[in-house]
Amino acid sequence: MSEAVKPKENKNQPLNENPEETVLNHEPEQEISSDDNNESENIPEEDAVAEAIVPEKEEIDYNAVIDDLNDKILRTAAEMQNAKRRAEQDIQKARDYSIEAFARDMLGVMDNLHRTTESISQEDAAKDEKLKLIIDGIDITKKEMENVFERNKIKCINPVGEKFDHNFHQAMSQIEDAEKDSGTIVNVMQTGYVIKDRLIRPALVVTVK
CATH class of the missing domain: 2.30.22.10 (Head domain of nucleotide exchange factor GrpE)
Known part of the structure; x- marks a missing residue:
């Protein structure tokens, strides 16, 4: 009988010390981390928060804006006109009453002129020519002061x-x-x-x- 042919040993082939274990040549599957899962789960929540924070764009009523601006312009113009009128009134009052203190001081002078002419009778003035001239001078002065008062609205x-x-x-x-x-x-x-x-x-x- 012929002898069975033994296979040649491959000296370059490494020996498998544990023949029961098989080595898998394909790469292991990548594990998905919990962080990635959380991140993907949080995306919709973040979008919802962003939508809640950012309000929807409202439509602008330009007619209302224009009316409001016109109203403010009219109010400002009216306030300026009133301020101008008050300033003019203050200036006029200052002119009208600027001599008030002086006029009050002159009232005493006018009182003395009246008292002097009232204290001397017409008969006494007729008897004394010099006295008559003095009375006439006082009357002229009094009349001039009355004219000054009238011109200054006193x-x-x-x-x-x-x-x-x-x-x-x-x-x-x-x-x-x-x-x-x-x-x-x-x-x-x-x-x-x-x-x-x-x-x-x-x-x-x-x-x-």
Whole structure:
């Protein structure tokens, strides 16, 4: 009989010491990390948060914007006009009442001129030529001062026969008079003065009870 042919040993082939184990040549499958899973799961949540934070773009009503701007322009123009008017009024008041303090000081001078002419009778002036000249000079001075007062809108208050008005009069005493109504002014002890509508001195008066 012929002998069985033995296979040749491949000296270059490594020996498998553990023939029961088989070596797999394909690469192992890649494991998916939990971080990647979490990241993919969080993407929809982040999108939802972004949508909640960023509001939807609203449609602009340009007509309403224009109306609002026009209203603001009109209001600003009105405020500027009012400010201009107030400034003009302040300037006019400053002009009208700038001499108030000076006028108040001159009232005493006017009072003395009136007292002087009232204290000298016409008969005494007629008897003495020099005295008459003095009285005439005082009358001229008094008349000139009255003209100056009038040019500066300073008016005398001499309210005999009028009703008492606490805005312009100061009651000094009262008398009984059945023929006149209560509150009627029967005598003026001292004339009052105003600059336009502003009182600078009240008239001192006597009224009926």
